[in-house]
Amino acid sequence: MPSPDPHAMAMLVRKLESIADLSAEEREAILGLPLRTQALQAKQDIVREGDRPSQCCLILNGWACRYKLLGEGRRQILSLHIPGDVPDLQSLHLHTMDHSLGTLTKATLAFIPHDALRALTVRFPNVAAVLWRDTLIDAATFREWMTGMGRRDAYERIAHLFCELYLKQEAVGLATEHRCQIPLTQIELSDALGLTPVHFNRVLKEMREKRLIAMKAGTLAIEAWDELARACEFDPTYLHLVKRQS
Amino acid sequence: MPSPDPHAMAMLVRKLESIADLSAEEREAILGLPLRTQALQAKQDIVREGDRPSQCCLILNGWACRYKLLGEGRRQILSLHIPGDVPDLQSLHLHTMDHSLGTLTKATLAFIPHDALRALTVRFPNVAAVLWRDTLIDAATFREWMTGMGRRDAYERIAHLFCELYLKQEAVGLATEHRCQIPLTQIELSDALGLTPVHFNRVLKEMREKRLIAMKAGTLAIEAWDELARACEFDPTYLHLVKRQS
DNA sequence: CGCGCTATTGAGAGAGCTCAATGTGCGTGG
DNA sequence: CCACGCACATTGAGCTCTCTCAATAGCGCG
DSSP: OOOOOHHHHHHHHHHHHTTSOOOHHHHHHHHTOOOEEEEEOTTOEEEOTTOOOSEEEEEEESOEEEEEEOSTTOEEEEEEEOTTOOTTGGGGTOOSOSSEEEESSSEEEEEEEHHHHHHHHHHOHHHHHHHHHHHHHHHHHHHHHHHHHHHOOHHHHHHHHHHHHHHHHHHTTSOBTTEEEOOOOHHHHHHHHTOOHHHHHHHHHHHHHTTSEEEETTEEEESOHHHHHHHTTOOGGGGOOSTTTO | OOOOOHHHHHHHHHHHHTTSOOOHHHHHHHHTOOOEEEEEOTTOEEEOTTOOOSEEEEEEESOEEEEEEOSTTOEEEEEEEOTTOOTTGGGGTOOSOSSEEEESSSEEEEEEEHHHHHHHHHHOHHHHHHHHHHHHHHHHHHHHHHHHHHHOOHHHHHHHHHHHHHHHHHHTTSOBTTEEEOOOOHHHHHHHHTOOHHHHHHHHHHHHHTTSEEEETTEEEESOHHHHHHHTTOOGGGGOOSTTTO
16 A cells, blocks of 8 residues: 655655755655555666566665666666665656666665656646756766766776765765765676776776775775866766756 | 747657657647757857757757767767757756757757747646657667667677667658668767777778678668667667657 | 685786878869 | 869778686675
8 A cells, every 4th residue: 555655755855856946835745655665685676678667766775776788798787876866767758668777785665656756747847847857867977977988998987987976975965075885896886887897896906006095895985086086087067966057 | 030930840840759649739839939040060069068058959950969078189979969859958957068069060950948948848748748758768878879888899889870870760751771861970970989980990891891781972771781780789679769659 | 614706816818999101082272 | 174182981000908717815694
């Protein structure tokens, strides 16, 4: 029986308010969305390529990723998702999944029916705009990753990802002081960057030796933010985190 | 003085109807959008990274691309656009450009004020949904390109792009019989694929010698569609061309 | 206390890059 | 109508960043 869980939807409100403003009425409407929560183990699929889902998934806890599989065991991770994200929001208007979505860590999810979301967007055009904006920021991140895979070398690409993951977590209050959680294996990070784990490991070693970063037990500490950001020409514009301005 | 140009907006209607259905009323509203047309030479910027545009650009004629520039003269082309596309639709909700948009060939453009588009989306939630869907298909294409740059070799990547460009033009009536226009230089195609022109040229030669394709004077002829598609594991799902189903 | 997954390091190979030269087609001006 | 200039296409030669294969080490969990 779906019943509103104020805490669950508050995650979504917090996320949306990190990228745009909501009126009190809109906030209430979001908090009243029906949902069904579910706990998953690490490395479980949530939806698969080819599926035609009738709900979206809000991450309450843990990390997830979208990915595509190719022949010969090749995998490309397309995006990484943290609590507050709705990684398959696009399924609201693209009915067939063109990629898969799965957990990376243990995770708690809240599923929201498409019907309820569509009704919300018709009733509140501004909520539609904010959700639309969220998918557009998603696309902006794809563009940045694409640029990295096409034109940045491994060192720059890794540095860029670390800057991005820190800022995304900082934006929703999950990180401060240039330290954040990255509970992923080097294999997963390599698949996100289009590298092999072996090469990723070697470049990481180089960054450690230069004292730009430290990484242990799933925690990343960026010890020289300015230098790291300069090395990869990091420009946070594409994250569009400043409300109403970007 | 902006005055409706039925022919210009008909391009947009045709494009949108290739990805979703519109009611007669919605079609009329789109045809009535205000616009200002402009002719540009090849290789001209339309909007630049950092700009805060107040209008969107509909391509009536010619090709355009979105791109990012990095240090040392590196360029990544993010997407290629043909007549009927609105390549900067995202600027409706992302106010600062995180990339640039420019013409590749001589082109005719129609500029539509954001205000008018926003009013349209508030009045017709279904038009909002269709435009949103268009930006989501854009994002799906980014994901596919990202997958290619991360995990496909040059041969597969080129084959995949050719399949995509043919199908996109076929969908809006600009191509048939596995032949289409690709009025781009090898330099531009290389920047879209994350390759160097030299390597692109060598791989193209290989594809020609295998009689998979022929390319001359801006025209691509895919002489062995099935084999080309198989070589790159081409799956058109991500283009979401089937109305109401994908 | 050992299995299984992940991290790390070594060695050699290769896809794709850089530098460089030559060929080709077309638009412009004389 | 032809010559020149320029941008693009093509080919050669050598290099390097990243990959593959392989072995060892570390760590968490049953």
